[in-house]
Amino acid sequence: MATDTDFQQLAEEVDGPVLRPTDPGYDAECFTYNLLTPLRPVVAVGATSPGDVQAAIRFAARFGLAVAIRGGGHMQPYTAQDALLVTLDRLSGVTVDVDRATARVTGAARWSEVIDATTPYGLAPMSGSSTTVAVIGYALGGGQSPIFGRPHGYASDHVRSFDIVTADAQLRTVSAEAEPELFAALRGGKGNFGVVTAMEIALFRVTSVFAGGIYFPASQIKEVLHTWRDWAARLPKQATTSVAIQNLPPIDEYPEVLHGSHVVHVRYAYLGPAATGRALLEPMRGVGTRLLDTIAQQPYREAAALHNDPVGPIPYQDRSLGLAALPDEALETLVGLTGLGSGSLLASIELRALGGALDRVPARPDFVPSRGLPYQLFAFGVGDGALIPVLHDQLERLFAAMRPWADLKHRRMLNFLSPEEALDPHTLSEVYGADNYDRLLAIKQRFDPHTMFRMNHTVRPRQA
Known part of the structure; x- marks a missing residue:
């Protein structure tokens, strides 16, 4: 069990806030969109960089804590009981590459932020039904746009790459060419494989x-x-x-x-x-x-x-x-x-x-x-x-x-x-289909062998 000294060392290692239940600002850091599912983690880490996320994961691994991830809007874990919560608001940002018609989205950036950044260039993202939802969490679940969906497919089809911190605290850039198996799992695998800190997406020339x-x-x-x-x-x-x-x-x-x-x-x-x-x-x-x-x-x-x-x-x-x-x-x-x-x-x-x-x-x-x-x-x-x-x-x-x-x-x-x-492996197995669930589980066991990420849409052995 972590001591006060251990939490103090974590606070010194990261640039963002490290907040425990009795600390001022803890409740605000743990806010949720759904007021019926409040989050009460052991500690909340407000990440300002991928390095902060890496430090948080190393701390969680050292003390056997699960890691919960809160993005923006609806994208929250269903529970953070006995867990370390990573919040991504301070990491949020949008950078547009006009010539390539792509955007790099970081942290908990919402669709409204991407739309604001792309509109001046005559570009549009494959946003969802709510512009206040976090872009990354949306795409990890596929993402069905009420405008681009039937013409162009799921939002995850148009992701070029992810930056993700996995359970070993390694920061990886994942694409169809680099770690293609993990790239496939992230597009539809939700929050099972780590903390996604950034994502590059294709944009559409629509005004x-x-x-x-x-x-x-x-x-x-x-x-x-x-x-x-x-x-x-x-x-x-x-x-x-x-x-x-x-x-x-x-x-x-x-x-x-x-x-x-x-x-x-x-x-x-x-x-x-x-x-x-x-x-x-x-x-x-x-x-x-x-x-x-x-x-x-x-x-x-x-x-x-x-x-x-x-x-x-x-x-x-x-x-x-x-x-x-x-x-x-x-x-x-x-x-x-x-x-x-x-x-x-x-x-x-x-x-x-x-x-x-x-x-x-x-x-x-x-x-x-x-x-x-x-x-x-x-x-x-x-x-x-x-x-x-x-x-x-x-x-x-x-x-x-x-x-x-x-x-x-x-x-x-x-x-x-x-x-x-989402937290029931039997329901998830039905939704994915047995074969795809087993394939996801194999990837999960490779990148998260101790099921550190188990607070949302959790892939785990069915008998667990």
Whole structure:
């Protein structure tokens, strides 16, 4: 067990703060996006450089501590109990190479920071549905962009290299040419193999997009869902769409017409001429009454926020399921559990239509398990105190009811796994498939033989 002297020596070895539970600043260092999963590590190290990360890992190895990693936004470990927590905010940065159309992203940099850095050069990154999420953690789980996903595949397909500190405290630059096995594992392997301190990604020469959303009243859920399913199935791969049944809070982030409303939100992006995107959209614009329609040609900076995801810390629970199909019975089940009169308190129940380049075999091997999946279902509820068991029960009922249409191969998007699922080797084995899980485990045992990194999406022997 580490002594006060040992912690003091660690503090002298790193440039960033080293904070224990009784130290001022500890709570702020350990903040989380999900207020229901607070982090209480043995010690938190605010890394300012890869050298700080190396020192933290050497300390953890010396005293047998697990290492948890907190990036930015949603990218947090599910627990840091009895662990050393490395935070990466002070290491954040973005450097753009205009000629090569790439960006080097470091630490906990968010997508908003990359967008700010690339926009002046007429370039855009493959950002996710939330611009406040950390870029590196997003790409480690694959990353499905609501604009570039169906046209260009997963974000991890467009990663050129990673800088990672592994469990032996070595800083490695990993690419398709250097350590190709580890490079494959990092693209889809989440936080299993070390602390990724930097990543180089490809950018796209895009300045504006025909994109946005249409909000319909909850009274039209049935008609909207049936129309959306049939319409989405006919879209070319240049178009990406999702639909969400939402109970919106009365906050200033939403226009007044949506305050406290029960709505259906259709999201849409077309990567091509606006006139073509507009013509493809007509079937959805012809449905019922539109409360708000924001779909237009707009700068990428605005288009990237088309999902209108929550931006601040909230107390939430979530669940996800990959769906093989959406027959009428599945949609009727969804309407019955989430529509008017259902009593649903869930903040959002989302269906993402996948396909297109998201099904494409990558040029380099990886471990993204959701290729070939037609739909991703994701839902979350916001609330604490007495609402916690209520929301839990509603999520459980919803996903039990939708399970008859689940993907038979158990495929799901890694970034949507709940804490209980991500920490369960049996669930992860199902999601990856037994063969890929065993391959990941072999790589894990090579680079992290003592399972130092076990706080998030943990690959470990199934009997453990």
